[in-house]
Amino acid sequence: MLATDTKSLSEVKSSNGQEPANLTDGLTDGLTDGLTDGLTDGFHLVVDALKLNEVETIYGVAGIPITDLARLAQAEGIRYIGFRHEGSAGNAAAITGFLTRKPGICLTVSAPGFLNGLVALANATTNGFPMIQISGSSDREIIDLQQGDYEELDQMNAAKPYTKAAFRVNKPEDIGIGIARAIRAAVSGRPGGVYLDLTAAVLGTQFDADAGEKSLVRVVDPSPRQIPAPESIQKALDLLAGAKKPLIILGKGAAYAQADKDIRSFIEQTGIPFLPMSMAKGLLPDNHPQSAAAARSLVLGQADVVMLIGARLNWLLDHGKAPKWSATASFVQIDISATEIDSNRPINAPIVADIGSAMSALLEALHAGQIQPRTVWIKAIEERKQQNFERMAARLNANPSPMNFSSALRAIRDVLSDRPDIYVVNEGANTLDFARDIIDMHEPRKRLDSGTWGVMGIGMGYAIGAAVSSGKPVVAIEGDSAFGFSGMELETICRYSLPIVVIVFNNGGIYHGDDVNFSGGADPSPTTLMKDARYDRLIEAFGGVGHHVVNPPELTDALKEALASGKPALINCVIDPAAGTESGHIGNLNPTTKIGK
Ligand SMILES: Cc1ncc(C[n+]2csc(CCOP(=O)(O)OP(=O)(O)O)c2C)c(N)n1
Numbered sequence: 358m359l360a361t362d363t364k365s366l367s368e369v370k371s372s373n374g375q376e377p378a379n380l381t382d383g384l385t386d387g388l389t390d391g392l393t394d395g396l397t398d399g400f401h402l403v404v405d406a407l408k409l410n411e412v413e414t415i416y417g418v419a420g421i422p423i424t425d426l427a428r429l430a431q432a433e434g435i436r437y438i439g440f441r442h443e444g445s446a447g448n449a450a451a452i453t454g455f456l457t458r459k460p461g462i463c464l465t466v467s468a469p470g471f472l473n474g475l476v477a478l479a480n481a482t483t484n485g486f487p488m489i490q491i492s493g494s495s496d497r498e499i500i501d502l503q504q505g506d507y508e509e510l511d512q513m514n515a516a517k518p519y520t521k522a523a524f525r526v527n528k529p530e531d532i533g534i535g536i537a538r539a540i541r542a543a544v545s546g547r548p549g550g551v552y553l554d555l556t557a558a559v560l561g562t563q564f565d566a567d568a569g570e571k572s573l574v575r576v577v578d579p580s581p582r583q584i585p586a587p588e589s590i591q592k593a594l595d596l597l598a599g600a601k602k603p604l605i606i607l608g609k610g611a612a613y614a615q616a617d618k619d620i621r622s623f624i625e626q627t628g629i630p631f632l633p634m635s636m637a638k639g640l641l642p643d644n645h646p647q648s649a650a651a652a653r654s655l656v657l658g659q660a661d662v663v664m665l666i667g668a669r670l671n672w673l674l675d676h677g678k679a680p681k682w683s684a685t686a687s688f689v690q691i692d693i694s695a696t697e698i699d700s701n702r703p704i705n706a707p708i709v710a711d712i713g714s715a716m717s718a719l720l721e722a723l724h725a726g727q728i729q730p731r732t733v734w735i736k737a738i739e740e741r742k743q744q745n746f747e748r749m750a751a752r753l754n755a756n757p758s759p760m761n762f763s764s765a766l767r768a769i770r771d772v773l774s775d776r777p778d779i780y781v782v783n784e785g786a787n788t789l790d791f792a793r794d795i796i797d798m799h800e801p802r803k804r805l806d807s808g809t810w811g812v813m814g815i816g817m818g819y820a821i822g823a824a825v826s827s828g829k830p831v832v833a834i835e836g837d838s839a840f841g842f843s844g845m846e847l848e849t850i851c852r853y854s855l856p857i858v859v860i861v862f863n864n865g866g867i868y869h870g871d872d873v874n875f876s877g878g879a880d881p882s883p884t885t886l887m888k889d890a891r892y893d894r895l896i897e898a899f900g901g902v903g904h905h906v907v908n909p910p911e912l913t914d915a916l917k918e919a920l921a922s923g924k925p926a927l928i929n930c931v932i933d934p935a936a937g938t939e940s941g942h943i944g945n946l947n948p949t950t951k952i953g954k
Pocket residue numbers: 784785786787788789811812813814835836837838839840862864866867868869937941
């Protein structure tokens with residue numbers, strides 16, 4: 358029996374004439390009352406479907422028409438983390454997806470809330486993180502005739518270009534199948550962001566409880582293995598066996614796969630030097646003798662056979678093209694998506710498979726001694742690493758006043774060196790580039806950063822998502838500009854008392870803090886931020902602990918104290934305003950006027 362009554366849960370509750378002792382009791386009563394009456398509704402079916410598929414956490418911002426959905430989810434045992442902006446809720450969901458291989462869920466209101474979350478959803482798609490954004494939407498008839506509803510927007514069609522898939526549920530009996538489709542779309546093949554539109558009418562519609570229960574779908578094997586073709590494995594091994602100067606590049610797809618043991622085993626058994634992309638750092642420890650990270654330009658320029666494991670040949674790898682790369686190098690590429698192959702340069706030995714299956718097939722087919730990088734290659738890499746280590750040590754050991762990026766990061770590196778359990782979130786320009794090079798990672802999936810887009814604004818969302826989904830501490834190393842994009846989530850961090858330490862590298866600007874206004878006027882320059890800002894005082898407003906530090910020993914003490922407390926803290930770390938460079942390490946991508954400013 359389908360009733361078209363669109364009463365909210367609270368209305369259902371009061372029409373039952375029960376005044377609950379507290380809100381949670383009331384909602385739970387509302388739920389069971391509905392069921393004993395033989396009725397359920399869209400709200401309950403969504404929560405039941407999520408629980409059936411083992412969703413543990415929802416990140417969101419409440420409001421019409423999904424407020425009761427958030428309340429009911431919480432009442433039913435799903436953890437609900439309420440944010441100050443949907444972008445951060447979306448980022449928390451996305452990183453939860455990356456860390457758990459299950460879709461992270463972000464819940465938003467209609468039109469503006471939906472759009473606020475959409476950047477995070479698109480970023481998840483770009484990075485290959487499984488995530489589902491569920492948004493409530495207003496009246497379809499009014500939207501489709503553009504008659505001007507409250508928060509009117511054709512959300513599903515707006516989402517399509519930015520997502521892996523977008524679905525809308527128009528009938529309560531389709532909620533189960535809609536959620537099942539969203540889950541499978543998010544995690545199968547190359548994972549990505551999925552949009553699921555739930556209309557207010559569907560949420561509020563009452564429905565026969567038995568039929569409702571039968572309509573739910575538990576997704577079976579949402580991310581089935583994709584076994585590689587045996588001949589593709591053979592071809593890859595033959596190519597590597599003929600290599601003199603082989604190289605393995607690990608991307609965040611390799612980190613996502615959680616095939617850590619087999620990846621390490623293949624690298625160690627073959628002796629091939631490896632280069633981790635930034636979110637693959639820690640898959641093998643950064644101080645592993647085969648790491649070629651400190652000889653990056655040498656290995657990219659000279660490798661004769663390159664094996665890409667879950668790494669795409671995008672801008673982060675200069676598209677695999679000369680002059681950074683040898684024009685004659687051959688490539689092996691392991692990727693779950695066939696269309697990734699040949700995207701930028703011809704791939705001689707593609708292996709289309711999930712990385713776990715590909716690595717175990719490679720290990721099974723590999724003979725002892727079959728692949729042997731030449732000693733001269735290993736030696737050349739070792740020499741270049743030594744040269745670069747020495748150059749870096751000179752920079753790292755200097756003690757300029759005010760601090761620069763290297764001296765501040767030396768202090769952080771030393772505190773974190775015996776805490777491999779800690780997650781490191783990192784965004785900014787110089788703050789990102791220097792931290793990536795200086796902070797060694799020792800465990801897989803512990804470094805979470807701006808990723809494929811180089812996007813700002815992921816900081817607090819990723820930190821919250823990592824802390825909530827793992828229960829482990831997080832240190833977020835943030836440029837002062839980067840931090841501003843999600844800074845209000847300090848209140849969220851404090852409200853949930855999460856073990857997150859935010860370190861703001863305060864150099865007074867985007868890239869640096871000493872830029873000028875070329876008009877000679879009184880306004881600050883386009884890249885200037887507030888000089889001497891005290892970000893530490895922001896967290897104090899919410900009961901967290903603020904630290905203000907101006908030298909490495911103060912930074913060391915503050916970070917140790919903050920980590921020992923396990924409580925929310927923010928360290929305002931004063932960095933020389935002149936220390937950064939425009940666009941950090943990617944100034945080459947920044948067009949500048951030749952005619953004058
Ligand atoms: C969403 C978004 N907006 C703008 C940018 C452009 N952008 C790149 S880095 C950056 C901030 C760099 O300054 P900061 O975070 O203070 O790092 P610093 O270089 O000063 O260490 C900005 C705004 C971006 N990458 N993403």
